[in-house]
Amino acid sequence: MKKLKIIFAGTANFSEKHLSALIKYNYNIIAVITQPDRPFGRGQKIIFSPVKQLAIKNNLPVLQPLNLNNEKFYKIILNFQADIMIVVAYGKIIPQIILSIFKKGCINVHASLLPRWRGPTPIQSAILFGDKKTGISVIKMNDKVDSGDIITSNECEIKITDTTKKLSNKLSKLGIQTLLDALYKIDNNIDSSKKQNEQYATFSKKILKKEALLNSNKNAKFLERLIRAFNPWPICYFVLNNIHIKVWQASIIKNGPCKNTTGRIISINKKGIQIETKQDILNIEKIQFPGKNILNIQQIITSNKNNFKIGKILF
The missing domain is CATH 3.10.25.10 (Formyl transferase, C-terminal domain)
Structure with missing residues (x-):
């Protein structure tokens, strides 16, 4: 069976765990997109994202565009001739011009049971608003934030002692399992996706x-x-x-x-x-x-x- 040629987009530790699993299971990652390097801490030392560090360790090409919505970046992605892009906590909106490149589409691993808690802070929001459960949704990406059809999802209980750190660790493990299930369906042309019910959509916001x-x-x-x-x-x-x-x-x-x-x-x-x-x-x-x-x-x-x-x- 021909292996899917994958471009992976992610930045945070949550993303790195998913990329690490894909590498471990010999998925064909042909390039990695991550956010630009930024100064960190009191010393303002430049720190590579966890995803970039892992990509370098595994000799994967790393792209760090400041702007995704330009012709130069479009041509670079096009030249990779990838089948699919996987996005996990990347931190930027992927423009439609990029989404349209991949014949198998773009999929996103999102840390909530969509349509609840779309947006950048689903884990924090689930805890803050006293949710009893959350989970992972793998969706087909479109030009709206976290609103694509759900390919597959899995639930996770929120314990009364869970912090964002603890819950993130649980969800990263669940996310890997859910992503692998979604990739199996995509690779074998199994379409069991379902539309999100907009009536129940809630939105998380950036934390200040x-x-x-x-x-x-x-x-x-x-x-x-x-x-x-x-x-x-x-x-x-x-x-x-x-x-x-x-x-x-x-x-x-x-x-x-x-x-x-x-x-x-x-x-x-x-x-x-x-x-x-x-x-x-x-x-x-x-x-x-x-x-x-x-x-x-x-x-x-x-x-x-x-x-x-x-x-x-x-x-």
């Missing part, structure tokens, strides 16, 4: 760093989900003595509506720092000071008791 600042006027359930959704980036925080302190883990203590001032420390014990919110208590369990290790509550009580006193307003 400023949204990670905790606000006690929200209820504890929302704040706890926000902390999990923003782990490992951008990490929720509060400001104490002009210092940004990151919150890595919290839980909820049911207490009903707030009777006093929101954001106030009402108790500190071995279980955590308890903060009154609009509804119920947010129990902070792990925090991190700038440049320091993550601290659990026992370490907080021992080394930072002067910073956290009952009655103090944290956020």
Whole structure:
């Protein structure tokens, strides 16, 4: 059986795991598209994307266009004579002129049960809005965001302790399985695809760093989900003595509506720092000071008791 000639487009760690699986199973990857190199961190050092690093390691041609919608890039892709393009968390919209090149089309591995949570942050949104399940959808790409026909999909339970990092790891494994199933169907001309029901479409949005600042006027359930959704980036925080302190883990203590001032420390014990919110208590369990290790509550009580006193307003 003739192997599909594949161009793979992706950037993030989630993408890299899918590309790694395709290489492991000897799929015919003839080129890789990834986002341009960007400076990272305080030192603004240029860092290659995880996908680019893997491609170089496996001697695959790497393309990093600034603009996908131009004639030069179109001709480069055309000359590869690929059968199909696979897109996994690439981070840019693929223009129709590129989508139309491939005789087997372009497919996208998306980390949600479409049409729920189209857009750039489906995993974070599923956690933040309290979804009980999510999953992977492999779709035929068209000129609209995440709206193509679903080739195949698989569900995944969201646990109450799942962070974006944990759920991403689960979904990457499920994504590989779902992608391989989709490629088998495509390679064998099995079309069981179905259209998305636009009536149920929801949209995730790009996350901004400023949204990670905790606000006690929200209820504890929302704040706890926000902390999990923003782990490992951008990490929720509060400001104490002009210092940004990151919150890595919290839980909820049911207490009903707030009777006093929101954001106030009402108790500190071995279980955590308890903060009154609009509804119920947010129990902070792990925090991190700038440049320091993550601290659990026992370490907080021992080394930072002067910073956290009952009655103090944290956020």
